[in-house]
Amino acid sequence: METTSTAPLNGRKAQAARNDHVILQAARAVFVGDPGAPIAAVAERAGVGISALYRRYPGKEDLLRKLCSDGLKLYISEAEAALADDGDPWQAFAGFMRRVVDADTHSLTINLAGTFTPDESLHRDSAHANELTVRIFERARDAGVLRPGLDVADLSMVFEQIASLHLGDETRTAQIRHRYLALALDGLRLGSADPLPGPPPSAEEIDRRWAAEQRPR
Template sequence: METTTPAPMSGRKAQAARNDQTILQAARAVFVADPGAPIAAVAERAGVGISALYRRYASKEILLRKLCSDGLKIYIAEAEAALADERDPWSVFADFMRRIVDADTHSLTLNLAGTFAPDEDLFRESEYAESLAVRVFERARDAGVLRPGLEVSDLSMVFEQLAAVHLVDEERTVEMRHRYLELILDGLHLTSAEPLPGPPPTPEEIGRRWIVT
């Protein structure tokens, strides 16, 4: 089948795209460190004028939704890649976990849940991401490579625990997260383990954190 190469963006559009990425990277760094920071702190970190930022994102809430939407899209892409992977179920599952930790999508959940009101698009993306996570989890569980008593909601808590590992040095943070992920993976793969204490988190317990109080 013949494929077409997308036309290159004009200089002005390419610059706008670069500016947008700079703003989003700055916003992620600012709001993960301090969810209560003003949007002016994003403009300062990005090196753009506040008016230029507002032309792209009219409010802090819109910017937060965009950050979380981008994080969900990354999670969705990784889950879809795992479902398309035909290797043995444990390798697929473990590598999916490693890639999600590398993507650091759950730093957004950990720090931004409850600080803004998600819209319908974000809820739809979240539901789709969850449906894919269920399929990744169930494939591993049905293959008998996961510890008895686990549920897919346990994965969210694992990712958030690892996202909470944060040191001043970024490379050291990544190294430490993977150190503890490997310990956790050993526990998840312990198919002859004793029952886990208490039930897994319910969807209501996980979803309630996104309600703005």
């Protein structure tokens, strides 16, 4: 039987791919910690020359857009996996929430929203991610596993609250995030509960934060 295999990258391309991964990992750490940090801080953390960084990303906004694009694609992947899960409705919903918390995509939202101008590709991915989230939410709601009064926008706020938690090292932070996600999931699940106070955030309120003028650079 004939088999096919993917040819490995040659030495130069493999090194470029490794450098790009290191740069993006460094950029995430630097800008999530300090959105106002200069791009030179990324090069220093990555251990690459500033010229090597600029060859890949001509400016800080290009790097920020790439980080958020990758984050959106990861979120979309998890959302698609949740929609493909035709098992228990609550477990599919809760599993999606847990995987998104593990992916930590919303650290990018709470730290980078308003620090750069999204391009058309980001707008398209964001719209797609939102459409998938609506489908996940509506499926769980229609299955009768969510408490009354919830809105799909409530999920974004839960994710952002969880992403804001930091305690100790990465392992301890992951533990504490899942602890409070468990409490949040108890609040989202159908059961005896008082009506929720106040309306959910509107789409305009959420989207407004991505306007670059909302946060000083």
